[in-house]
Amino acid sequence: MSKFYKxxxxxxxxxxxxxxxxxxxxxxxxxxxxxxxxxxxKIETSIYKILKKNNTFKNKENIFDLEINSSKKKIIISxxxxxxxxxxxxxxxxxxxxxxxxxxxxxxSFMKTNNYENNTNKFELKKYENLITxxxxxxxxxxxxxxxxxxEHR
Numbered sequence: 439m440s441k442f443y444k445x446x447x448x449x450x451x452x453x454x455x456x457x458x459x460x461x462x463x464x465x466x467x468x469x470x471x472x473x474x475x476x477x478x479x480k481i482e483t484s485i486y487k488i489l490k491k492n493n494t495f496k497n498k499e500n501i502f503d504l505e506i507n508s509s510k511k512k513i514i515i516s517x518x519x520x521x522x523x524x525x526x527x528x529x530x531x532x533x534x535x536x537x538x539x540x541x542x543x544x545x546x547s548f549m550k551t552n553n554y555e556n557n558t559n560k561f562e563l564k565k566y567e568n569l570i571t572x573x574x575x576x577x578x579x580x581x582x583x584x585x586x587x588x589x590e591h592r
Contacts, residue, residue: 481530
């Protein structure tokens with residue numbers, strides 16, 4: 439079979455897979471009201487900013503409030519011969535509560551972990567940890583949005 443026919447068949451399968459963006463074409467019947475979070479925690483503040491920026495759920499009949507709690511742990515998972523840390527694990531856990539009329543109706547935890555090696559240059563190590571944290575914040579924020587959208591079908 440020639441390359442041309444293979445490409446046409448592949449193209450037909452891709453078009454027929456039913457891909458549709460998450461937020462388009464759906465009628466969303468609820469909105470996000472207040473978001474409670476600890477303003478002193480960088481993770482919660484960043485998630486709050488992302489959710490508010492992407493809040494396409496305004497002016498709806500059902501308004502849900504959110505409560506966000508987060509924790510970040512840096513764990514030593516192995517040491518070298520001298521007892522200095524060799525490998526670390528960075529864990530970020532975000533607990534989400536969805537509240538309506540002061541009652542918790544849904545709750546879910548989101549967790550991301552990454553193992554990485556120690557670096558003798560502490561500035562570069564901290565920079566790398568910040569990069570991992572930002573990546574996790576973005577991924578968890580996306581997961582929160584998808585989770586909220588999935589509640590519409592329950």
